[in-house]
Amino acid sequence: MKTTELPRWASGFVLPLLNLLTALVIAGLVIKLLGESPVESLQILISNSLMLEHLGYTLFYATTFIFTGLSVSVAMKAGLFNIGTEGQMYIGGLGLTVAMLAFDASLPAILLIPAAILGSMLFGALWAFLPGYLQAKRGSHIVVTTIMFNFIAASLMNFVIVKYLIPEGEQNPSSRPFADSGSMPRLGEWIPQFADAPLNLGFLLALAALALYGIVVWRSPWGYKLRATGLNPNAAHYAGVSISRMIIVAMLISGALAGLAAVNSIMGSTHYLSISFPAGAGFIGIAVALMGRQHPVGILLSSVLFGALIQGGGELSFQKPAIPPETFIFIQGLIILFCGAMENLYGPALLKLLNSRKG
């Protein structure tokens, strides 16, 4: 029988793969134009991101993207395009820092780490609460407010770091380093292959968050109401969902997840708060959510992909000076373009193909 819709394996797997390939082919053409060999570049890219000694770094970056990707996905399921994950992660970092500065001298690791994690989630959630509240009660569009809040977050953090957090006599716009008890335990302590990599317990936390997200969103009444709100707010209201509360709660969760992304990058690696530390991870979260179609497995795979691009890409531009680091922002852009904005590019053709095969 002819179908008018693609089967799930095709829309969930084949289409994203085709889109990704298209983005890579175009990227390959650009690399060719820059005078380098696309095939060799791809080899360098892959061997420097997915081979064992580099995998630890790739997964470390991926951990951050899982959290930002989840942050964007939860909001997206409620029909909210949260552009503000970047700012929420940034402010989440402040919450973490406040907890660290207050307690890292007094509390042991077993209490300090949870306190810092809670601090990051709390601040991230609060930063997301305001746009959520304004959307729910005042109808201010979430895209507009969260973009604004990114700028406010950047300015606020600039002010706070420069005015209050730079230790006396220092020039670097960053807080003092935290005590060692505030570091997330690295997986290298147990798995020797990851010995040098910053990959830490945060990765396991991210996997747990993915599983919890999957269960809550698809198997609980609350997740059902969340999805109903995103798909059809009128009907959700009919079904007894309090739309404004749902919007606010979804944004709180989204913000808390963005805060968790800060835990990985600060407590897993730098161990101090530095200016602009999210470095676009919140925006990559948007790409991850779009490409992974807000599905736990999809979020995981696309996070690893972006982690590999960052890790392998850095290495590639180091080995091939003709390829500037900006090329990878360009490739990211291509992936977002093909997997997000043009995700259905191959849909009709694939459907035709499937139908003709069936006769």
Add this chain to the structure above:
Amino acid sequence: MQPAVEFRNISKAFGAVQANADVSFQIAKGSIHGVIGENGAGKSTLMSILYGYYNADSGQVLIDGAPHNIRTSHEAIALGIGMVHQHFMLVENMTVLDNIMLGSEGAFRLATQRSKVEAQLREICTRYRLDVDPLAVIDDLSVGAQQRVEILKQIYRSANILILDEPTAVLTAQETASLFEILRLFKEQGKTIILITHKLGEIMEITDEVTVMRAGRVVGAVHTAATSKEELANMMVGRPIVSELPRGPWNPGAPVLEVADLQLTDANGVRLLADIGFSLRAGEIVAIAGVSGNGQSELMQILSGMRLPSSGKLSFLGKALPFGKRHDADGLPATFRSLGIGHVPEDRLRDGVIKDFSVMQNTVFGYQDRVKNRWGLFDFKAIAARCAHLLQAFDVRPNNPDLRIGLLSGGNQQKVVIAREVSAKPKLMLVGQPTRGVDIGTIESIHTQLLRMRDEGVAILLVSVELEEVRALADRIIVMSGGRITGELKIEEFDTTRIGLLMGGMHKS
């Protein structure tokens, strides 16, 4: 004489659905030709092919004997074909004149054109006795007048073949009568009219010939004078329809819903409901009749908790409905549902289902918090068992719980909604337009279901714009117009003319 329109072996498929299969018939010049059929019978597809919206997969359309390949509606207009859509294509804050000039204006001399066109329109209005002021703003016109604007537009564009798609769906009886006057005048002037409708009474009253369609095919072509409503209905459905469904005697119990002095004013100060008061008792069906948009929807929204009233006394089973001191109705429908108020919303795709959810997921919609296991997660086993039972009992087709409900026909979607609301065993059932967009076979099963609930002692408040439906179900009828109740009558007093007058806002005098 050449027929005005001839369809020759028209076929058109959308994916797996054969919307038109080998359709052939002729429409005589200067006649009123009815095309009837259930929803999904292919009438609209055929007209869309004639009007250039779709291209047929195979077959030919002949206009005045000459074959034409009509690819766009511009080509159709050039051939003198005009279409009055069910939903008017008018810009509401522009005048009649500007609406009619839209798309055909000569851009450089708009002002001089305007007075020329205005004179032309006035001339047409006189000739066809269309009561329309070219300078009126569309927003200020009644629905009937807006329809006349659409007709005026088609005449101005010199349409000789006029397609009307369900033209009386939104009209009062009086407006319908005056529309038919206009159509007869048209016919006298030699124009051809194609009337698409599902109202058999209108077919009998005004058409010369009728083509009956079923499942994409022509199943009958008859002279109106030589047929009857019953015969047409049988052809449409393919089997005889029981017009009187069995029901027990009217034997109402205790009052379930009492409404007094209900008022609703919107944010702009427009009064949507004024002084509404009525009561509803267990085991009776009270129908609210009226042209759509006269406050029925707002009333249902208030009674289901979806909207707050401005003021009023509303009690359910002797207790005040818990509107409390709320600022908005957020979450209130859940409370009302737990009190025992079921609601079949009038716009099922907007309110009643989530199109992208599966049939099974939609069977718990609104009741999602009642199907938890001890972990607070969905008890999928119980949901699946309940769904299988409902699909079986309400004959939902296809019987596939995992299909997205958006892929079901309107009638089957509605069966799912009704199954869901009935199975919650409400004490009060609010039913809005239960058979809108539903085919005749399904209408009967939905009506049977509602009558059974009534006989079991449920109080049912029905909103319907179909008088046939009101007559088939109601014990008592309340007529609304302009947000007020303009009359109330028992089913024995059913009288189309009187109800039509009340619907038009005329109080008994």
